[in-house]
């Protein structure tokens with residue numbers, strides 16, 4: 001029988017940072033559906049927000065609330081902002097190298113930010129953060145990692161969570177017992193045909209939560225990002241980071257004229273782009289950096305530049321065709337400010353959870369920060385409330401009933417999130 005103190009599902013920033021913040025006397029298992037690096041955290045381009053100084057608290061709060069249509073949980077927003085500097089210090093201690101400008105850090109701006117407050121590592125911020133977290137987690141003697149190991153159910157009895165059922169690559173099911181379980185399974189992009197997310201991120205934990213009657217929130221709050229690279233092909237959409245527009249890139253229609261403020265909140269700019277596409281009768285609008293972005297474009301955006309070249313576009317010189325694509329999920333498993341779910345001993349953090357911090361529409365570069373702040377708080381809450389109980393004896397998992405349960409749970413999730421057309425039309 002596999003028995004751990006803490007079971008963490010997912011190796012994005014939320015799962016890894018929780019492991020790093022749990023006390024070293026805990027025996028921890030981290031299970032993840034793909035490889036360690038197959039997660040959206042790795043893809044994050046633009047950066048991570050931070051409260052720059054005391055004067056920035058109110059503007060940061062207001063920007064987040066305005067982008068979220070004032071439907072945010074204000075206490076969650078304040079908690080995130082108040083802990084932002086501490087999280088950045090933690091990341092620096094873990095070896096993350098943010099870009100510098102002179103003696104200080106380089107801050108960029110993205111849509112709906114009233115001030116430049118986004119730290120970045122060129123256009124590969126997520127890769128820099130997640131690879132440093134992976135390296136540090138691998139050094140921990142109390143942590144085991146199972147790759148290609150999929151959460152397919154939770155072990156629930158007596159009003160508490162006792163662990164989870166995992167499926168390995170060969171399809172074998174096992175009960176994994178844990179005193180505390182943290183769900184950090186990311187978003188739902190894999191449910192959409194056009195998404196910037198990894199295809200295997202299909203909201204599994206949220207579906208399983210629905211199956212067990214665990215509280216969920218705002219399941220129809222799906223974010224469409226205004227600018228992904230238009231290719232006309234199916235498959236993962238490549239994100240054209242908001243920081244391109246933050247640094248000055250413009251959007252134009254067929255007539256070469258600008259049609260919107262490029263730094264509108266994401267949902268409003270997406271609407272403006274769809275209106276322009278309809279007017280132009282084209283499946284994209286165009287983005288131009290040349291003459292609008294100062295400094296070395298290839299130096300500041302090496303990843304995006306290289307990808308565009310592969311697709312036949314020169315980011316430095318050319319108009320680039322862009323189109324909206326599903327990007328982020330504001331809803332999820334309902335949690336409090338310590339990432340506790342409505343089921344005892346079950347926690348959720350990162351994109352799969354919903355503490356209301358983003359309201360109806362997430363402000364750019366608040367996701368990495370939210371995931372890190374609230375996974376650290378989850379780790380602290382787990383440590384503080386930890387009590388060893390004897391594992392509840394569950395029968396060996398039955399493949400047929402697990403599959404049937406998952407099918408029904410996924411059907412419910414799709415019903416709640418709404419159709420792809422509805423998400424784009426909102």
Ligand SMILES: Cc1cc2nc3c(=O)[nH]c(=O)nc-3n(C[C@H](O)[C@H](O)[C@H](O)COP(=O)(O)OP(=O)(O)OC[C@H]3O[C@@H](n4cnc5c(N)ncnc54)[C@H](O)[C@@H]3O)c2cc1C
Nearest residue numbers: 010011012014033040041044046047151186350351367368
């Ligand atoms: C292209 C792109 C660019 C982005 N840029 C930024 C940015 O610049 N700034 C910002 O703040 N945010 C950005 N975001 C959003 C941000 O990256 C994510 O919201 C955040 O990283 C989520 O972290 P997470 O740990 O919750 O989930 P993820 O990093 O997605 O990790 C989820 C993990 O759960 C695992 N998993 C899923 N289902 C199961 C299952 N059933 N069983 C076991 N494991 C499972 C996955 O394999 C993965 O390891 C971007 C997102 C994308 C897609």
